[in-house]
Amino acid sequence: MANLPILQFEEKILETVERNPVVVIIGETGSGKSTQLSQMIHKRGYTKSGAIAVTQPRRVAAVSVSRRVAQELGVRLGEEVGYAIRFEDRTSEKTCIKYLTDGVLLRESLSNPELNQYSVIILDEAHERSLNTDILLGLMRRLIKKRSSNLKVLITSATLDGEKVSRFFGNCPILNVPGKLFPVEIFYSAERPKSYLESSFKTAIDIHVKEPEGDILIFMTGQDDIDKLVKKLEERVQSLEEGSCMDAIILPLHGSLPPEMQVRVFSPPPPNCRRFIVATNIAETSLTVDGVVYVIDSGYVKQRQYNPSTGMYSLDIVQISRVQADQRAGRAGRTRPGKCYRLYPSTVYHEELLDATVPEIQRSSLAGSVLYLKSLDLPDMNILKFGFLDPPSSESLEDALKQLFLIDAIDENGSITSIGRTMAELPLEPSLSRTLMEANEYGCLSQALTVAAMLSAETTLLAGRSKSMEKKRKHDPPSELPDGSGWGDHIQLLQIYEVWDQTNYDMEWCKDNNLQVRGMKFVRDVRKQLSQIMQKIAKGSLDVQTKERRKESREDYRKLRKALTVGYASQLAERMIRHNGYRTLGFKPQLVQVHPSCVLRIDDEGMLPNYVVYHELISTSRPFMRNVCAVEMPWVLPILKKLEKLNINRLSGGMVQSEEQTEGEKSSLPKKDVDAARPPDDRDSRIQAARERFLARKTKS
DNA sequence: GAGCACTGC
Known part of the structure; x- marks a missing residue:
């Protein structure tokens, strides 16, 4: 102090x-x-x-x-x-x-x-x-x-x-x-390298051979590159002549590493030994590694972005911002003067990089945030005019409104409904909070709580899947994990939790089945929290206990899938007639496929279910639906009907509200009329066509 | 037949 x-x-x-x-x-x-x-x-x-x-x-x-x-x-x-x-x-x-x-x-x-x-x-x-x-x-x-x-x-x-x-x-x-950082000398590459992996490698070895002691922190974009670089460094360091330079320890550092591997970066190295820490941007802000004197900055970061016009996420490697570049460099000057090697020219830093990282609010789906703001009942509140420091696009806000309308959280005028109010109290994505409420009506709340909790932890659930691990698993006897009975990932997640529940939350069981202990504990906490909130809302009369020693029947899964259809009304897809590709039934239909990790069953003719709901759309090598659940056509019909009624002008309050703009809110992006941008009959004809396909199927079966 | 950076209620 x-x-x-x-x-x-x-x-x-x-x-x-x-x-x-x-x-x-x-x-x-x-x-x-x-x-x-x-x-x-x-x-x-x-x-x-x-x-x-x-x-x-x-x-x-x-x-x-x-x-x-x-x-x-x-x-x-x-x-x-x-x-x-x-x-x-x-x-x-x-x-x-x-x-x-x-x-x-x-x-x-x-x-x-x-x-x-x-x-x-x-x-x-x-x-x-x-x-x-x-x-x-x-x-x-x-x-x-x-x-x-x-x-x-x-x-x-x-x-x-x-x-x-x-x-x-x-x-x-x-x-x-002022801060208390030591000066950091910046070096730029003359040009952008063909491969930043190769360039990081060379720079790191160069530092190791020529520079005095001090750890090296290397910023890479993802686990794959980190693993490759770690391997290369290990090979080279071993081949260096003994005594020609100091010893070296090479440590990977990224989020999906188990905690015991992450904390290795906090134990100081033995004397006369240099550490190479090969990290994602977890080392930019979340974790501070002591002893770093040299930073190698690839200039890139992996970033998740949401496209409101397609409803699709993508994970892209993008250039960092100047703020991030400075933050990375600062990691070299915490204990003494340091050096930062930027693997890009200074003109890139000064002219190409954005000043600051695009704020998350401009890269995310905003359904949850919009619902939250609606539930605050702020006076004179038009969501499209809310004063944000950096406003999200009107397209993104309208996308959120459409989603909320389809799951009954707001009415056709954009006003929050009583369902929406309850949903806002739950710390969940709107699709899942809506599912919980519907499940409560059908008497399958307990199961829905489990699914919602499992999906909340989804990314931390599976242990770091290295390639060797994957191979090993294939040769092992088949996993004893349940398979969702063919209905899909949501049901599988439910079944997995219920098996774990019956082992009395045995941590060894998690390890044996390649589930992260940390993730499963988190699921348990979330489930408990959600149960308590639901109990509070219903004044304590609900059955939220996990079912013990009772085989789930087909009927239970059916109720749950029906509740999921209501909750995921804006995340529906219909299979093509002759193949296993799907078309989303949102505002702008997307052609997508079921992600290969999904556990859906195919019928006798090799076909996937006619209708599914999905947890998210993610575009990687191709657009995929991840976490998919089979649903039934009759449950989908009322949603299509509701899609017809959707009018974005009314939803966004454009016709009814005329509020004065306050200072700063003038900066809001101009509202684009989505309906006007498209031929007026396009949507109607599309929905009509979808209905006809429904009917055709109905008569066939 | 693919592959996921990082947070958080």
Whole structure:
């Protein structure tokens, strides 16, 4: 805590906060803003009229920073200083400095929109621009008008992009606090390499042979490249002449590595040994590796993006932004002066890279966020005009509205329904919360809870699938994991959980079946949380127990699949007549295929089910549906009927609402009339054609 | 017959 740069600015900061409702604080890494700001403000007496909330984009940060602050203030964690993250609330009535994830603050604002328990709200690490932070920024701008006399908002950011945030908040003051990084010398490649894998390899070996001690951190884009580079480095290091240079340890570092492998980067290397850490952008912000002196930056990152016009996600390798490049370079200067090797020319850095990473809100499906905002009942609220720091496209917002309409969360005028209100209380994607509600009607809530929880953890479920592991598995005796009885992935996920449940949540069983222990524990926590919320909504009268020792019948699966059809009304697909390709039944039909990992059964003629719902569309080598479940035609018909009624102008409130625009909201992108952009009869004829195909099938069978 | 970066309620 000694000599943190921010402490020299204490008076200046407090004075500015005193005079202004909103202050932007630019504090570089090591400035101490995360631990010190809350303490200063507390000491100045602001906590007499309410607590201080400090948001963090990550759970671990909320926990570790609060622990540190409690220690510095000499209090027990959970008393004056505490934290709240999902599944864990370590606060009490005494708590006056509360660290929380931004998602938790959004949940709190659902039950208490004015957030009256807080006198100060600090949005920390706002430059990371998580979806939740962006929504909070918009909410704060509204809240500060309402509570101008008794609320202070501080927004901290590590980059110099404070101007924009300041403008967003009516030109509020910006304070700069220097960081405590050592200088990092930057080297550029003369030209872009043909293969950044090859180029990283050469640069790393070069450093190893020529430069003094210090670990090397290499930024790659994904697991595949990391594995390849690790292998190459190992081979070369072994072939280097003994004694010609120091020893070396090569460590991969990425998210799907089991935790025990991840923590290896935290144990210091033996003397006279250099570590090569080959990492994804997990090492950019989430994990800080000590001892790094050299950084090699490929200039690329793998990024997931959503295309609202197709409803499809893709995972693309894209150029990083300048903010990211600087962040990566900074990783070399934490303990002493360092060096950063950028594998691209300086003209690329200065002229080609975007200033900042495209914020998540412009890369995600917004159904959940739009539903959340609708449920807040903000006055004069037209979602297309909500004041976002960087507005998502109107196409993206309209896509969200259509999805919500199809699952009954909003009515044809775009107003939230009572179903929608209940859905918003559940920490799930709208499709899954809608499924839970429908399942409750059909008496299969327990099963639906399990499916929703399993899908929430989906990516962390399967252990890192290396190629060798995959091969080994094929030669092993067939896995004892259930197969979904042919109905698809949702049913399989349900069955897997129920088997695990019957082993009494045996961790060994998970390992034996190649399921990540961490993931399965998470599923259990989610399931419990969802059960509690559903119980609260229904006042405790629901059956949420997992079924013990009882064979699920065909009828149970049928009910569940029917509930899924209602929940996934905007994620439906119909098989082509003569082959196993599918056409989505959304607004713009897409030709897609069932992902090869899916467990659907084919009929006697080798055909897949006529109708399916899917959890997501992902475009990789081709467009695929992932996590697919067979459904029945009669359940689909009412949805097609509803599609006909869809009118985006009414949904977005364009005809009924005329609200004055406030400062900043003028920046919203112009609303594009989707219906007008297309021949008017196109949609009707398409739906008509789909109906005819239905009828044709009906008569055949 | 494919392959998934990272977070979070």
